[in-house]
Each structure stands twice: as structure tokens, then as C-alpha cells.
Amino acid sequence: MIDHFLMFAHYNAWANGRLYDAVAALDDAAYRADRGAFFKSVHGTLNHLLVTDCIWLGRFTGEGGPGYRLDAILFQDFDALRRARVAQDQAILDYVAGLDAAALEADIRYRRVVDNDDVRQPLAQALAHLFNHQTHHRAQVHTILTGLGAEGPELDLLAYQRLRAAGRA
Numbered sequence: 001m002i003d004h005f006l007m008f009a010h011y012n013a014w015a016n017g018r019l020y021d022a023v024a025a026l027d028d029a030a031y032r033a034d035r036g037a038f039f040k041s042v043h044g045t046l047n048h049l050l051v052t053d054c055i056w057l058g059r060f061t062g063e064g065g066p067g068y069r070l071d072a073i074l075f076q077d078f079d080a081l082r083r084a085r086v087a088q089d090q091a092i093l094d095y096v097a098g099l100d101a102a103a104l105e106a107d108i109r110y111r112r113v114v115d116n117d118d119v120r121q122p123l124a125q126a127l128a129h130l131f132n133h134q135t136h137h138r139a140q141v142h143t144i145l146t147g148l149g150a151e152g153p154e155l156d157l158l159a160y161q162r163l164r165a166a167g168r169a
Helices: 002-023 028-032 042-061 078-097 101-105 123-147 157-165
Strands: 107-111 118-122
Touching: 002 042, 002 078, 002 101, 002 123, 002 157, 028 042, 042 078, 042 107, 042 123, 101 123, 107 123, 118 123
Parallel strands: none
Antiparallel strands: 107 118
């Protein structure tokens, strides 16, 4: 099971890198424009992903951190946001690499951001959610990119696995 989550942590960083490469080609107006996504713009959606990863990693490690709104804009500047994304992806990789089977089976406890409910669930389920949540919102950004006529990068897990097997990911 650890290998499964390590693969997802590596895939997550790879997919985020490819997505950020594509987003970097947008002009600022297109990047910030409300495109009808849940977090409005590419800018809002990418910030949301970073916010939620900070929240989840804090829950996993027990270090918590400051309370965030799910729509918080942590970085106005794209380059600063990208640097923070790379750092967060590395922190996720480092965290997952330090886990063992017992840790994955153990419960974590946290309070939900939306309604402050106390939740208890196995770490493995919460990790699965973290990676699924990333995929969900990356797809929203991908849709915005293609709607703007921009190149949407291939983000499929199978593409990553093939490239990794060939030593190119």
C-alpha cells in the first residue's frame, strides 16, 4: 500500500508540474478571469489546491497550521504560487515516503473547515482523498485551458506510468 501512495505522490508532483507549465503560457487576464469554475479562475483554483494541501498535510502531521478558508488566495503572484506548489509537492512526497503500513491503518482526527465537525478516519482514506481532490481540480483547470484554446497537457496516470517506466518522468 505504501508503494501505491508513493506512486500517487510522484504522479501528483508530475501532473502539477505539467499543468503549471501550460498555465504559464496564459496572459494574466486569462489566468485571473472568472471562467465559471467552482473557484472561479485558474488563479483561484490553483490557490485552492495549495490551500487544501496545506490543510491536509497539517492534519496528517498533527502540526495543524493556521486556519484557512477554502477560497483563500495564498499567493497573488503566479511565480510565487508555483514555487509554493513545488515545495508543497515535495513535502507531500517526503511525508508519504516516511509512512509505514501501521500509519496508513491508523486513524487521524481533525475538524472540517466548512462546518467544524470533528472527523475521525483512517489515514489511508484521507490520503486517497488528497490525491483524488488534486485530480478533480486539475481537470477543472485543464478544461479552462482548452476552453481558451490553449494546449491542455496530458495528465493521465497511465501516461505518467509509461513515462516513468521509460525513465522520462
